[in-house]
Amino acid sequence: MKKSIAAFFLSTVIIFQSFGWGQNGHRVVGQIAAWHLSKKAKRNIAAVLENESIPMVANWMDQIRSDRAYDYAYSWHFLTVHKGKGYEPHLQDERGDAYQTLLRLIEELKNKPLSFKKKQENLKMLIHIVGDLHQPLHVGTGEDMGGNKVDVYYFNQKTNLHTVWDTKMIERQHLSYTELAKHLNNRASKDKIKKLQAAPIESWLEEAVSLRKYVYDLPENKKLSYEYDYKCFPIIENQLLAGGIRLAGILNDIYG
Structure with a gap:
């Protein structure tokens, strides 16, 4: 009995440490997307979400883990891509992965008759998974649970590398999600939007893999502070903006 209880709590810890962006990160992606929707897409999405906002449903897929x-849907938040390789189906969880699930959700929302509940859930999942795919540690190496097994100290607080990337570096800015989203959206020029939305989803995986060298560039003592933030928070900013702009492109294609 004690062993089963311990196993339950261990699995709970693993699940709740495996989120993509933290709540504010996902809301930033959702808010940026909302600002770049066509009028028709806004109306259609509002009907599906029953007037809930995109940023406020962006964390629904994490909330339902309870x-x-x-x-x-546990494994739909992430995938494994080895360095120098593309998407390899045999490396993924048999229940599915973030990449294939996103493709399926897009196809179903565009072309399949769905119940209202299914439409709503698919949309909420799509919003979330686009965000997850822009968190480099959700396109993992397959060796350390997306950085969850990499113990570090962040400004002298013991944590793990995944948590630093999904939550702690963002929270350390002491900005609301709307403030951070507005700051990043100032960089969304027409050329940048066009370039980001033109990139196929497969290329998002390549981008994430290319960023892992910065994620794992850790000092020997695993103590992360100002220098790591200085090097890595701009990456987070770029990924949040890219996620929001690309999410808008997908939503405009489906609902516009």
Whole structure:
């Protein structure tokens, strides 16, 4: 009995440490996307979400992890890509992965008759997964659970590398999600939007892999502070902006 209880709490810790961006990161992606929707897409999405905002549903897929009925979607938040390789189906969880799930959700929302509940859930999942795919540690090496097994100290607080990237560097800015989204959206020139939205989803995986060399550039003592923030927070900013702009492109294609 004690062993089963311990196993439950261990699995809970692993699940809750495996989020992509933290709440504010996902909301930033959602808010930027909302600012770049066509009028028609805004109306259609509002109907599906029953007037809930995109940034406020962006964390729904993390919230439902507490509901065992959605256990099937656990692995849809991430995937494994080895350095120098493209997407390899045999490396992925048999229940699915973020890349294939995103492609399926887009196809279903565009071309399949769905119940209202299914439309709503698919949309909420799509919004979230686009964000996850722009967090470099969600396109993992397959060796350390996306940095969850890499213990570090962030400004003298013991944590892990995944948590530093999904939450702590963003929280350290002491900005609301709307403030950070507005700051990043100032960089969204027409040329940048066009370039970001033209990139195929497969290229997002290549981008994430290319960023891992910065993510894992850790000092020997694993103590991260100002220098690591200085080098890596601009990467987070770029990825949040790219995620929001690309999410808008996908939503405009489906609902516009």
